[in-house]
Amino acid sequence: MDKQDQASNxxxxxxxxxxxxxxxxxxxxxNAFAKLDDPNKPQALFPFYVPHAQQDYLALMPYSADQLQLxxxxxxxxQMEPELALKCHLSYNALGQLINLQPxxxxxxxxxxxxxxxxxKLAQKxxxxxxxxxxxxxxxxxxxxxxxxxLERFRLCGFHQHNGQWHLCGEDVAVTEYSYFYxxxxxxxxTQIQQQQAQALFHNIQYLLLxxxxxxxxxxxxxxxxxxxxGEQHQLVSGDQTAIVLYDNNVFDIxxxxxxxxxEKAPASLCNDNIMVxxxxxINALD
Numbered sequence: 001m002d003k004q005d006q007a008s009n010x011x012x013x014x015x016x017x018x019x020x021x022x023x024x025x026x027x028x029x030x031n032a033f034a035k036l037d038d039p040n041k042p043q044a045l046f047p048f049y050v051p052h053a054q055q056d057y058l059a060l061m062p063y064s065a066d067q068l069q070l071x072x073x074x075x076x077x078x079q080m081e082p083e084l085a086l087k088c089h090l091s092y093n094a095l096g097q098l099i100n101l102q103p104x105x106x107x108x109x110x111x112x113x114x115x116x117x118x119x120x121k122l123a124q125k126x127x128x129x130x131x132x133x134x135x136x137x138x139x140x141x142x143x144x145x146x147x148x149x150x151l152e153r154f155r156l157c158g159f160h161q162h163n164g165q166w167h168l169c170g171e172d173v174a175v176t177e178y179s180y181f182y183x184x185x186x187x188x189x190x191t192q193i194q195q196q197q198a199q200a201l202f203h204n205i206q207y208l209l210l211x212x213x214x215x216x217x218x219x220x221x222x223x224x225x226x227x228x229x230x231g232e233q234h235q236l237v238s239g240d241q242t243a244i245v246l247y248d249n250n251v252f253d254i255x256x257x258x259x260x261x262x263x264e265k266a267p268a269s270l271c272n273d274n275i276m277v278x279x280x281x282x283i284n285a286l287d
Contacts, residue, residue: 002141058208087106103186107276135219159261161261
């Protein structure tokens with residue numbers, strides 16, 4: 001497992017809505033996609049960080065590996081979203097239009113969401129400033145994003161600590177249980193960037209890439225896992241902690257993951273070739 005370099009903290013960031021069957025229904029956001037034909041496939045891309053963007057909610061650098069800062073609105077309902085993220089290399093034609101996207105590493109993102117924000121674009125729920133998005137310090141290199149890579153051994157889960165107690169918040173799933181993964185996911189992202197228009201809640205991603213200077217490397221959070229029964233009802237408050245864990249199920253099981261978190265070991269001490277942990281302390285907005 002490799003440490004991410006500092007440049008990762010300034011990578012253009014995209015998320016995928018609807019790549020885990022049932023998650024949109026749990027969050028109450030499925031109405032935004034009511035006219036689409038299949039609720040069990042990815043629905044759209046949304047940006048959460050676009051360096052040099054004109055809109056403040058896109059241009060503010062949101063990543064933090066250890067803190068999650070709540071919005072200034074005291075009525076804000078914020079929920080964690082455990083996600084696998086792909087670091088991807090992009091190729092463009094002479095006009096700056098995307099022609100290829102290749103995953104080169106995977107890491108963890110907490111795509112924390114301001115559920116009750118009044119917005120005109122989905123992205124406005126995703127970035128409210130510094131430390132509004134979690135990004136792990138570690139990554140796993142990908143040399144082959146096909147079934148031959150056997151990434152199904154990796155599982156993803158999310159935990160929420162409230163009043164000193166850890167609760168499973170995001171279901172424990174194999175990363176290959178995403179609706180789209182491997183080549184199908186790769187091709188969907190390419191096509192969506194090329195074709196998605198600035199309509200309703202969504203942005204024209206190709207335009208944003210041009211606005212950001214056609215970055216060679218970006219992050220794509222490939223979708224939140226379904227919440228547990230507890231996770232559907234959770235809300236983050238100052239003093240809580242969140243933990244998103246990627247682990248090799250040939251080495252660990254979910255009960256061991258819960259025990260490791262309960263032992264309050266430092267996240268850095270848990271990270272090796274078989275396990276990655278993104279742990280954040282929830283704090284109030286700074287004045």
